Amino acid sequence: xxxxxxRRNLAAALLALLLLWLVGYPLLVTLAQxxxxxxxxxxxxAEFARRPEEWRALWASIWISLVTVGLAxxxxxPLAFLFERAEFPGxxxxxxxxxxxxxxxxxxxxxxxxxLYGESGFVARGIQAAFRLEEPPWRLAGPAAVLLxxxxxxxxxxxxxxxxxxxxxxxxxxxxxxxxxxxPRTVLTRVxxxxxxxxxxxxxxxxxxxxxxxFSAPYxxxxxxxxxxxxxxxxxxxxxIPAAMVETVTLAAVALIGLALLQMSExxxxxxxxxxxxxxxxxxxxxxxxxxxxxxxxxxAILLLPHATxxxxxxxxxxxxxxxxxxxxxxxSNYAALFSEPERLRPLVNSLWxxxxxxxxxxxxxxxxxxxxxxGRTPLGGTxxxxxxxxxxxxxxxxxxxxxxxxxxxxxxxxxxxLVGTAAILPLGYLVRNLPLTGRAAFGGFRQLDPAxxxxxxxxxxxxxxxxxxxxxxxxxxxxxxxxSLAFLTALGDFxxxxxxxxxxxxxxxxxxxxxxxxQETGVAAAYGVVLAALSAAVFFLWGRRxxxxxxxxxxxxxx
Amino acid sequence: xxxxxxxxxxxxxxxxxxxxxKRFGDLHVTQxxxxxxxxxxxxALLGPSGSGKTTVLRVIAxxxxxxxxxxxxxxxxxxxxxxxxxxFGIVFQxxxxxxxxxxxxxxxxxxxxxxxxGPEVRDRVARALAAVDLAGFERRKxxxxxxxxxxxxxxxxxxxxxxxxxxxxxxxxxxxxxxRERTRRELARIIRAAGITTLxxxxxxxxxxxxxDRVALLHEGRLEQLGTARELxxxxxxxxxxxxxxxxxVxxxxxxxxxGRARLPGGAAWRAVANSNLLDGxxxxxxxxxxxxxxxxxxxxxxxxxxxxxxxxAGHETYFSVALEGGGEVEVLAAPDAAQPGWKVFVxxxxxxxxxxxxxxxxx
Numbered sequence: 001x002x003x004x005x006x007r008r009n010l011a012a013a014l015l016a017l018l019l020l021w022l023v024g025y026p027l028l029v030t031l032a033q034x035x036x037x038x039x040x041x042x043x044x045x046a047e048f049a050r051r052p053e054e055w056r057a058l059w060a061s062i063w064i065s066l067v068t069v070g071l072a073x074x075x076x077x078p079l080a081f082l083f084e085r086a087e088f089p090g091x092x093x094x095x096x097x098x099x100x101x102x103x104x105x106x107x108x109x110x111x112x113x114x115x116l117y118g119e120s121g122f123v124a125r126g127i128q129a130a131f132r133l134e135e136p137p138w139r140l141a142g143p144a145a146v147l148l149x150x151x152x153x154x155x156x157x158x159x160x161x162x163x164x165x166x167x168x169x170x171x172x173x174x175x176x177x178x179x180x181x182x183x184p185r186t187v188l189t190r191v192x193x194x195x196x197x198x199x200x201x202x203x204x205x206x207x208x209x210x211x212x213x214x215f216s217a218p219y220x221x222x223x224x225x226x227x228x229x230x231x232x233x234x235x236x237x238x239x240x241i242p243a244a245m246v247e248t249v250t251l252a253a254v255a256l257i258g259l260a261l262l263q264m265s266e267x268x269x270x271x272x273x274x275x276x277x278x279x280x281x282x283x284x285x286x287x288x289x290x291x292x293x294x295x296x297x298x299x300x301a302i303l304l305l306p307h308a309t310x311x312x313x314x315x316x317x318x319x320x321x322x323x324x325x326x327x328x329x330x331x332x333s334n335y336a337a338l339f340s341e342p343e344r345l346r347p348l349v350n351s352l353w354x355x356x357x358x359x360x361x362x363x364x365x366x367x368x369x370x371x372x373x374x375x376g377r378t379p380l381g382g383t384x385x386x387x388x389x390x391x392x393x394x395x396x397x398x399x400x401x402x403x404x405x406x407x408x409x410x411x412x413x414x415x416x417x418x419l420v421g422t423a424a425i426l427p428l429g430y431l432v433r434n435l436p437l438t439g440r441a442a443f444g445g446f447r448q449l450d451p452a453x454x455x456x457x458x459x460x461x462x463x464x465x466x467x468x469x470x471x472x473x474x475x476x477x478x479x480x481x482x483x484x485s486l487a488f489l490t491a492l493g494d495f496x497x498x499x500x501x502x503x504x505x506x507x508x509x510x511x512x513x514x515x516x517x518x519x520q521e522t523g524v525a526a527a528y529g530v531v532l533a534a535l536s537a538a539v540f541f542l543w544g545r546r547x548x549x550x551x552x553x554x555x556x557x558x559x560x
Numbered sequence: 561x562x563x564x565x566x567x568x569x570x571x572x573x574x575x576x577x578x579x580x581x582k583r584f585g586d587l588h589v590t591q592x593x594x595x596x597x598x599x600x601x602x603x604a605l606l607g608p609s610g611s612g613k614t615t616v617l618r619v620i621a622x623x624x625x626x627x628x629x630x631x632x633x634x635x636x637x638x639x640x641x642x643x644x645x646x647x648f649g650i651v652f653q654x655x656x657x658x659x660x661x662x663x664x665x666x667x668x669x670x671x672x673x674x675x676x677x678g679p680e681v682r683d684r685v686a687r688a689l690a691a692v693d694l695a696g697f698e699r700r701k702x703x704x705x706x707x708x709x710x711x712x713x714x715x716x717x718x719x720x721x722x723x724x725x726x727x728x729x730x731x732x733x734x735x736x737x738x739x740r741e742r743t744r745r746e747l748a749r750i751i752r753a754a755g756i757t758t759l760x761x762x763x764x765x766x767x768x769x770x771x772x773d774r775v776a777l778l779h780e781g782r783l784e785q786l787g788t789a790r791e792l793x794x795x796x797x798x799x800x801x802x803x804x805x806x807x808x809x810v811x812x813x814x815x816x817x818x819x820g821r822a823r824l825p826g827g828a829a830w831r832a833v834a835n836s837n838l839l840d841g842x843x844x845x846x847x848x849x850x851x852x853x854x855x856x857x858x859x860x861x862x863x864x865x866x867x868x869x870x871x872x873x874a875g876h877e878t879y880f881s882v883a884l885e886g887g888g889e890v891e892v893l894a895a896p897d898a899a900q901p902g903w904k905v906f907v908x909x910x911x912x913x914x915x916x917x918x919x920x921x922x923x924x
Contacts, residue, residue, distance in 0.1 A: 002625050002640065004642060005625070450654065450656060452652045452653075452654060452656035453656050453658060455621070455623050455643065455650070455652070455656065456650065456652060456656040456657075456658075456717075457658075457669065457673070458622075458623075458642070458643040458644045459621060459622075459643045459644070459646075459648055459649070459650040459718075460644075460649075460669050460670030460673050460717070460718075460721060461644045461645075461647070461670055461673040461674045461721060462644055462669070462670075462673040463644055463673075466673055470658075470669070471658060474660045475658075475659070475660055
């Protein structure tokens with residue numbers, strides 16, 4: 001073995017240890033606490049099993065996720081067929097608008113829904129006034145509200161995956177089926193849908209995992225209806241740490257079982273023909289053209305309405321809107337407050353620096369792991385890739401609780417330090433959650449890069465630094481920018497990690513939105529939401545769009 | 561398997577491969593490969609897919625570390641050196657041009673990596689591009705030029721830093737056939753003008769014979785034979801070389817040591833060249849070239865009876881496939897009207913033609 005190989009393997013081993021400490025170790029600590037190490041007892045699990053509310057929350061998480069998959073598919077798949085297969089005026093613009101919810105932080109979507117469809121939202125107020133009702137016509141709460149928000153935010157996965165799958169279909173396969181006498185319906189059921197199966201399974205998996213990990217919607221709309229994520233945070237806030245640990249372990253187990261079941265259902269399936277040839281041409285619509293275009297525009301308006309509402313509410317000064325259907329006064333005072341009052345500016349600054357730090361850290365780790373694994377062909381490559389991917393498979397709440405359990409004790413000899421309550425814990429939490437995004441981007445980028453380019457540079461006398469700076473980084477920049485921007489967006493809009501680990505000094509935007517809502521400062525909350533959405537959209541459209549293919553191809557978006 | 565032949569030693573050795581061995585897991589990809597290349601010589605590494613020729617090239621380049629053996633350049637052992645310190649120029653199969661750089665930046669890369677700067681780089685880039693007939697292409701994007709031009713840019717990039725050795729991995733395989741022959745001639749001209757010691761990998765015999773001063777034929781990781789194209793064709797050292805180089809037919813026979821003939825199943829005995837230690841009565845494969853056979857007028861001691869199965873027109877001559885009585889099938893190159901499918905014919909070696917060669921038949 002040459003010295004170079006030894007150095008490379010040593011670096012890979014050190015990196016694997018670091019990732020193990022960041023990703024694997026907190027989970028082990030959580031499991032140990034659930035088993036009350038060193039007593040090692042199943043007592044807390046037994047207590048969990050005895051409590052009906054735990055079973056209710058567990059079952060709620062599962063059925064909400066399954067129904068969400070169904071609803072999201074029912075909206076996303078037909079939309080994808082419409083936008084990928086038919087040609088009508090405005091198709092391209094509408095096609096992008098329909099995908100918009102994917103770039104917006106979940107909490108922003110949730111509060112936008114609240115302002116539009118909540119009991120004191122525009123729609124409820126309008127109906128109340130129109131029918132002269134004493135009470136608002138409904139309360140946006142409970143499982144139906146959660147499902148509504150989930151369907152609205154998660155249909156995008158089915159939409160994007162199915163569109164990508166349709167775009168990759170080889171038109172010759174469909175023509176072959178038609179040439180053999182198959183009617184359009186038969187072509188759809190016997191050829192198109194079976195070929196789309198990997199895309200649909202991928203979307204189902206992502207939707208299920210996202211829904212299982214969903215925190216914002218059940219937290220804001222759940223009320224007495226608990227799912228596992230909200231149950232865990234409630235137990236933790238109530239000081240019932242053993243229960244929180246057992247719930248965390250259970251949720252992690254359910255997530256892993258769900259992931260394994262879905263992956264098993266795809267194992268051994270061979271889908272041939274995808275990715276070759278030319279995609280089928282879009283059908284030029286005849287008389288139905290205007291109807292379809294009109295339907296598309298209405299749909300886009302419905303989908304964008306919550307965010308338009310958010311913008312409107314952000315312009316409503318404090319205490320100026322009480323019983324009117326529409327706000328009587330609109331100005332920029334909330335934005336002025338956000339940027340002029342230091343305490344209101346602080347969450348923005350906090351979110352920005354923490355997201356930048358976490359993204360930079362995750363990018364360095366993901367890049368180093370990918371370079372060692374793909375380029376260096378180190379035997380630890382598989383381990384590095386798995387460690388980077390683990391946070392994707394587990395809900396954010398699990399990691400938040402695990403990090404909180406691990407880094408609240410001072411025991412340096414076992415790798416534990418007191419970070420909870422310091423400025424370091426939130427960026428660390430974001431970093432861990434960002435690892436799959438930057439890792440997948442870096443691995444994908446390196447795998448697409450012709451290894452001969454590195455060899456060519458090397459044969460021309462370039463040392464490792466020159467190869468890195470002149471060849472690898474410029475060529476990987478689009479993939480890394482896409483991964484980094486998605487990571488940055490996730491960290492910037494994070495709520496689930498933040499609510500467990502924030503301190504007053506390091507409170508991010510999402511926490512401030514929540515506290516503004518509690519203080520009845522809806523305009524300020526909406527202004528934060530608009531700023532967050534604008535920042536997210538700007539980052540996504542500037543740097544994140546090259547990641548479209550990656551995200552749709554490998555399910556990169558993190559559960560929220 | 562016959563033992564690896566002793567490599568020929570040119571009078572002066574510049575690049576020496578000394579008993580190279582490389583495994584990938586259980587796969588023994590190169591086994592005890594040794595040969596040397598003289599200064600300014602062009603050596604073709606020829607072999608079928610999986611013969612280990614690209615691995616040999618990659619070991620020489622430093623991209624793979626051999627399990628044992630050494631690579632020496634001008635007496636210096638470069639085996640432990642990383643690729644960037646070997647000062648070799650490499651042209652990759654798919655060229656590996658940096659897609660984010662212009663033609664000029666690609667060619668300048670190796671010069672800059674070795675610390676050259678400013679006007680010197682510009683001057684040498686211009687000269688390198690001129691040498692490959694691409695003067696003035698500096699600002700072009702590599703994605704906007706044709707395949708043949710990309711190949712020449714790759715060559716200019718490899719040659720610009722004045723490497724000690726030029727390595728080319730299947731340099732023409734990426735080009736369409738119409739372009740390949742012209743590019744092959746250009747490539748030969750440029751390399752010879754540069755006067756650089758060159759080793760190139762190919763699976764095309766024509767390419768190896770036209771470009772290479774000598775050809776090293778690899779099979780299953782072993783060096784089967786090293787020599788000029790004529791030597792490989794006329795005097796194949798092994799049964800594999802005889803079958804791989806040029807067109808040939810293989811028929812079973814029995815070796816008659818006393819007469820130096822191989823007796824075919826139908827009774828005819830053909831004079832053949834064989835290894836001197838081949839035992840009398842040993843089962844052999846008789847390898848014979850189509851141009852070494854002719855149609856005889858009648859049965860005699862050397863004419864084997866057979867029937868013409870089919871013909872393949874090849875210009876002023878035609879290949880006749882003949883099924884021999886008693887087993888075996890041979891190809892005969894003869895005048896187009898010499899026979900017709902279905903005809904009964906007698907096939908015999910031409911008295912003045914290259915002799916058939918007999919090799920001990922290897923049992924599976």
